[in-house]
Amino acid sequence: MVSHRSPDETFADQVRASPGGEKLTYCFSCGTCTATCPIAWVEEKYNPRRIITMVMLGMKEQVLSSPVIWLCSACDVCYRRCPQGIRISDLMKAIRSVAIREGYAPVRAVAQVNERACAGCGMCAQACPYEAIELTPTWVTIQQTLRQRRVLPKVDKFLCQGCSICTTTCPVSAISLTDVGDDTIVAQIREFAEETGNNGQ
Numbered sequence: 001m002v003s004h005r006s007p008d009e010t011f012a013d014q015v016r017a018s019p020g021g022e023k024l025t026y027c028f029s030c031g032t033c034t035a036t037c038p039i040a041w042v043e044e045k046y047n048p049r050r051i052i053t054m055v056m057l058g059m060k061e062q063v064l065s066s067p068v069i070w071l072c073s074a075c076d077v078c079y080r081r082c083p084q085g086i087r088i089s090d091l092m093k094a095i096r097s098v099a100i101r102e103g104y105a106p107v108r109a110v111a112q113v114n115e116r117a118c119a120g121c122g123m124c125a126q127a128c129p130y131e132a133i134e135l136t137p138t139w140v141t142i143q144q145t146l147r148q149r150r151v152l153p154k155v156d157k158f159l160c161q162g163c164s165i166c167t168t169t170c171p172v173s174a175i176s177l178t179d180v181g182d183d184t185i186v187a188q189i190r191e192f193a194e195e196t197g198n199n200g201q
Contacts, residue, residue, distance in 0.1 A: 007058030014098050015055050021094030026084040027052045033078035033088050039071050042168045046071045048078065048088050055095065064099040070108075073163030075129050109162030109177040111155045115140045117174035120151045124166035124175055132159035133166060 015021040033048040040046050046068045054063050063069060074089035082088070111124075115138065125133040138152045153166075153175070166175050 005059070005061060008060040009058050011058045011060040011063075011098075012056050015091075015094050018094035018097045020087070020090030020092075020097075023084070023086045024052065024055065024091060024094075026086050027056075028084065029053060030083060032081050032083065033086075036078050036081050037088075038075065038077065038165060038168065039073060039163060042164055043068070043071060048072075048092075051095070052091065063095065064102055064104045069095050069099060071163065073129050073161060073165055075163075075165070109164070109179055110157050110160045111162070111164075111166050111175055112178045113153050113155060114174045114176070115150075115152055116142070117172055118150075118152050119172050119174070120153075121171065122151075122153065123169045123171065124153050127165050127169040129163070129165065130159050130161050132156045132161070 012024060016024050027049075029049050029052070031049050034040050034050075037046070037048060040048070051063060051066075051069060069092060072089055072092040074092075076087065076089055079085075079087045079089065111133070113124075120135070122135050125135055133153045133155055135151050136154045138150060138154075139147050140150050140152065142148050162177055164177055167173075167177060
């Protein structure tokens with residue numbers, strides 16, 4: 001899609017001035033990062049090479065308003081293969097920093113488990129780079145009058161970054177991502193504070 005918006009010639013400099021953005025101009029668009037990225041395998045809209053190119057072209061509004069800049073899981077698989085030694089996760093953090101300063105608030109995606117479909121294998125917990133998934137014994141309703149005790153993954157919504165690695169790993173497709181807005185996050189923080197007896201005083 002061709003954009004008719006005027007490029008912001010200061011955008012690349014803003015990213016380079018943010019921590020992690022120093023190597024922005026080292027990129028020569030070889031595509032190694034995108035080819036090795038586990039997020040890009042499941043979400044074709046996430047393309048680090050394209051994002052970097054758009055930053056250097058001054059496509060500020062298009063980049064900062066895009067939800068894909070929040071998808072990097074910081075697994076650093078791409079960093080180990082980048083011929084220029086660019087840590088893409090740091091670069092994405094720099095872009096996100098500019099987005100936050102400019103008032104672009106992300107809608108977070110959080111993993112959610114379908115307890116009936118879950119096999120309890122624990123692969124999602126092993127794969128999570130943020131340690132946001134913990135296996136816990138849980139009573140699951142199988143039918144109206146039948147309950148079964150199983151070990152199932154529990155997602156910590158505060159730690160989950162919505163990277164979707166768990167959804168890709170799950171062999172029975174029992175885990176998915178749900179969008180969570182700011183109101184929901186604030187409500188969860190209040191609920192957590194009440195549970196722990198910390199009322200902010």
